[in-house]
Amino acid sequence: MLDFRTNRGIFWILAFVVVTCGVTARSQDGFSPNDKPTLLVNRSAGQIKIDGDFDDAGWQGAAKAINFAERAPGDRTKPPVETEVLVTYDDENFYMGFFCADDPNTIRYSLRDRDEIFDGDFVGIMLDTYGDASWSYEIYVNPLGCQGDLRMLSTGEEDESFDIVFFSRGKVTEKGYQVEVAIPFSSLRFPNRVVQEWKANFWRNRPRSSREQSTWAAINRNEPCFMCQFGTLKGLENVKPGRSFEFLPSLISYQTTHLSDPENPNSNLYDDKIKAEGALNFRYLLSSDFTADFTYNPDFSQIESDAAQIDVNSPYALYCPEKRPFFQEGSDLFQTYINAVYTRSINDPLMAMKLTGRLNRTAIGYIGAHDRKTPQVLPFEESSQQLEVGKSYSNVLRVKQTFMEDSYFGALMTDRRFDNGGAGTVVGGDGSVRFSKNYRLNMGAFASRTVEPTDTALSQGVYPTTFERGRHTSAFDGESYWGHALFAAVDHDAKVWNFNLNYTGLSPTFRVDNGYLDRNDRQTVDFWNRLDFRPNTRVVDEFSIYLESARVWNYSGQRKDEWLVPELSVLFKRQTQVTFNYLWSRETYQKVYFPGIRRFLLAVESNFSNPISVSFNLSQGRFVARRVDPPVLGRGTNYSVSATLRLWQRLIVVPQLDYSKLAYPDGSKIYSGFVSRTRINYQFNREWFLRLVVQYDDFDRNLSIEPLLSYKLNPFTIFYLGSSHGLQEPGGDGDWTSTGHQYFLKLQYLLRV
Secondary structure (H helix, E strand, O other), rough: OOOOOOHHHHHHHHHHHHOOOOOOOOOOOOOOOOOOOEEEOOOOOHHHHOOOOOOHHHHHHOOEEOOEEEOOOOOOOOOOOOOOEEEEEEEOOOEEEEEEOOOOOOOOOOOOOOOHHHHHHOEEEEEOOOOOOOOEEEEEEOOOOOOOEEEOOOOOOOOOOOOOOOOEEEEEEOOOEEEEEEEEEOOHHHHHHHHEEEEEEEEEEEEEOOEEEOEEEEEEEOOOOOOHHHHEEEEOOOOOOOOOOEEEEEEEEEEEEEEEEOOOOOOOOEOOOOEEEEEEEEEEEOOOEEEEEEOOOOOOOOOOOOOOOOOOOOOOOOOOOOHHHOOOOOOOOHOOOOOOEEEEEEEOEEEEEEEEEOOEEEEEEEEEEEOOEEEEEEEEOOOEEEEEOOOEEEEEEEEEEEEOOOOOEEEEEEEEEEEOEEEEEEEEEEEEEOOOOOOOEEEEEEEEEOOOOOHHHHOOOOOOOOEEOOEOOOOOOOOEEEEEEEEEEEEEEEOOEEEEEEEEEEEOOOOOOOOOOOOOOOEEEEEEEEEEEEOOOEEEEEEEEEEEEEEEOOOOOOEEEEEEEEEEEEEEEOOOEEEEEEEEEEEEOOOOEEEEEEEEEEOOOOOOOOEEEEEEEEEEEEEEEEEOOOOOEEEEEEEEEEEEEOOOEEEEEEEEEEEEEEOOOOOOOOEEEEEEEEEEEEOOOOOEEEEEEEEEEOOOEEEEEEEEEEEEEEOEEEEEEEEEEEEEEEOOOOEEEEEEEEEEEEEEEOOOO
16 A cells, blocks of 8 residues: 555645745736637738838738737736737738837847747747648747747647748847748648638747747637637638649768678778769649649658667667658648557658648548668567568558547558568547547547568567467568557546546557557556646746556456556746656566566756756666566666757757666666767858767767758758768777768759749
8 A cells, every 4th residue: 555645745735835826926907818819811012021121011001910918827918028910911922020029138049940949039820721720830930030830739739840931030129029921822731712711829939037928819728729719810812822843852972981890890991982862752732732742762861860769778669750851741640549650660762652631621641652671660568679671562541530629530541561471451540529628538449450471580589489478479470460459538628627547458469560569468547637736926837736547457467567656847937847756666577576666757947048958857766677587676767967058149059968777676787878969050040050969879889970061941942961970989998999981962952833
């Protein structure tokens, strides 16, 4: 029985509430926020040049959005500074002009690369062109006009990889700052109608003592549908999405030097010949609602390697986020509760195509690809492994029907066929329905059909050798079987009280060849409660009290894991958030029962000043050592510390250190080590930057150095000149050897016809 010393805990919680709520927020002075406002947008009276000034005739008579209301830290209160937005359009572009009153000495801004503006001041628009609250564009600029764009989903999650072409310029003035923005209609998707009616909200971010956020359409925290509270833009007539074709040709040239024997760091280096490859990407606008994308021989080169992950105690295949633009756009349509579509499972396609669009409230997406080096994740009850299985053909089809304001039903089919035999297919459906305003029911059911290849050499060394209690072998010996996955959840989302109760079932034979699944043979019931308080005092902006309880068992009825986690999180002034939780758990792993798993977590994030922001995470206590035989309950420490140093307006340094240590109960070491990574960016102007990434992996004693010179006219017209260099210290004695290097050049140009 777990003793939480209930009376004492309640006393301290109540004391904390009394102290932090002792000072009230500022007076309203009769302020009345905009609830779902409407703005009638007029066609521009003349031309507009995007230069940060507003002396063009086109701004005369533009519609004006005013009367912003605080979303945080205040609740629908009057902001401390005024914001005004001018809105107009012509045949080609949708225009916005922002006037942000402020003390120019307090504004936080710097020259930044795209999508790196969100820790400072910025303004922009959230735009739902279809008006059904299923997703929206997010288009933002900082006081210098540096850009950031996202895609907001109905769940509130944001796709940070989303990019469109738009134009912006800004300047800091004696009264604050002002920004001009032009969004080409060719960059947007919207219904094929003579008169458009779009849902929208204008947003301002102002980080000072608090991270102040204000909006044109006031947000009610007790309304769980964020996008349902947008205002309405009316009056846009006879606008078209623009040109039908977009060509994106690219050329990459590179030379690689590598070890003649990859297993021997002291072997000779071998220089490959200089190579050059071309790629062709094009997009065809079938209508204002449907787009077809095609790519041939894409290089999909990443200008920055994935950050190293400490996996010395993890029995699961690594998961890396998708960074390739071809697969990023529209990726939210393919999301499901079980991650049935993970586009990095299409690793090196010779060609690929994608179709995305919608008919009224029906969204349709299709991906097809011929992959030359296909990875496959094999999930088991307590582990997973990734193999390479050669060439394959993949087809993914998704249909999603929205109804009401933010509810949907969807269907999904994925199919992958290997050239050397074998296939994997997943079919199923999911849905989300909001009812009684603050409640939501989420559900999903999927079936998989797996036909293994008949080449056991591909699966050599896979462990465990059998699964589902010995009914199937793990080797690729031609077996076939069905599997299933079930998901159901009830959510309550409100201003103060929030909870989630969910069930997930993954059968022992369920697989997602075009997705990612780290384990199966697993049934989980999870329940969490959270109370959110926003006193907005002189010390504290927000705090929350959280409690989670869960139990896991396999499909033979054996209990595998259960846990209880209380948590307290406090957002102090100076944008400093402190979170503390404690885990009680008992788990069965590799047939060994571990009833004494205990550990705490402390997390601190602070954006307390313009030059410096920091974060720190510490987890300490008892962990299961999963890679020793037999497994034991060891004592461990994990911590991560990072900072963002804005040394000058053009220079940003981001150091990070991750450390992990685990010891046997007697104190002897199982492992210890760290990964350090430093990213240095110097921004010459908005288009040119020089970047250096240095990463050291203490576990493998590997050092990588990656310099890069980049020119970005927009997210798609780019020039890269860079290299990567690998060094290793096999003996740990300071004797470094080169493990290879690569030099590369890439040119890519967006052409709209």
